[in-house]
Amino acid sequence: MKPKLIIGIVAIVGFTSLLMYNFGESISTYTTFEGASEMGSAHIPGTWDADKGAEFSLETKKFIFYMKDEDGVSKKVVYPKPKPNNFEQADQLVVIGEMKGDTFYANEMLMKCPSKYNDADPSQFSEAAQG
Numbered sequence: 001m002k003p004k005l006i007i008g009i010v011a012i013v014g015f016t017s018l019l020m021y022n023f024g025e026s027i028s029t030y031t032t033f034e035g036a037s038e039m040g041s042a043h044i045p046g047t048w049d050a051d052k053g054a055e056f057s058l059e060t061k062k063f064i065f066y067m068k069d070e071d072g073v074s075k076k077v078v079y080p081k082p083k084p085n086n087f088e089q090a091d092q093l094v095v096i097g098e099m100k101g102d103t104f105y106a107n108e109m110l111m112k113c114p115s116k117y118n119d120a121d122p123s124q125f126s127e128a129a130q131g
Contacts, residue, residue, distance in 0.1 A: 043096050044069055046068050048065060061082075064077070077103070077104045078105050080105075092112040
């Protein structure tokens with residue numbers, strides 16, 4: 001075989017392997033607190049447990065709140081950033097991080113806020129589209 005062909009094949013195989021490795025690490029499934037305790041990093045969808053409150057510690061600069069996962073299990077979540085402005089209005093939260101003991105340490109938090117179009121009259125949209 002020609003050396004250029006061998007180098008080309010090795011480069012393609014190496015690039016494909018690197019791509020698959022990086023893509024595989026970026027895929028994360030949604031789980032519950034129980035499932036997160038068995039994993040390294042996890043995405044947990046749920047809702048804020050308003051009954052247990054939330055607080056921001058000025059000393060540690062961490063936002064601490066309780067969240068209920070899809071199974072209804074409530075756990076303490078520690079978020080290393082200030083409370084997001086629309087935290088109370090969020091319909092659903094997704095925390096990304098890892099479980100240590102009974103506490104979930106989130107690196108990131110995503111929020112699904114209520115849509116302003118949920119309660120809108122559908123005729124408004126058809127009128128706007130026509131004229």
